[in-house]
Amino acid sequence: MKITRVFLLSVLALLSLSGNIAAYSxxxxxxxxxxxxxxxxxxxxxxxxxxxxxxxxCTLCAENLKRQVPDLIRKSGPC
Known part of the structure; x- marks a missing residue:
């Protein structure tokens, strides 16, 4: 019973993390x-x-250059 609970929590954590990474990228x-x-x-x-x-x-690119991060454009228009 305890192993099942640990396994389910691990799977849930992995799914949660993969969703955040996909949303960011x-x-x-x-x-x-x-x-x-x-x-x-x-x-x-x-x-x-x-x-x-x-x-x-261009302002997104300038900020990326300053922060040295590869942010992409999620959509046209404001967030």
Whole structure:
């Protein structure tokens, strides 16, 4: 009985973790080719996989470069 309970809790924990990883990683890659020239002042919001809204793809790329993280675009528009 105790082994069954431990097994079920382990499976539940694994499923929970895999769901969070999939939610974080699902998204499209931002076009970061023009970040070095500076970002345009065009408001075209995107929602990053980190749950933060950015003014446009370039600002997401600039923040990724600063934080050294590979956040993707979850969706167009604010989060």
């Amino acid at each position: 699902s998204g499209r890659k931002a076009n970061c080719d023009y970040t070095m020239d500076g970002c345009p002042k065009i408001y075209d919001p995107v929602c990053g996989t980190d749950g933060i809204s950015y003014g446009n793809e």
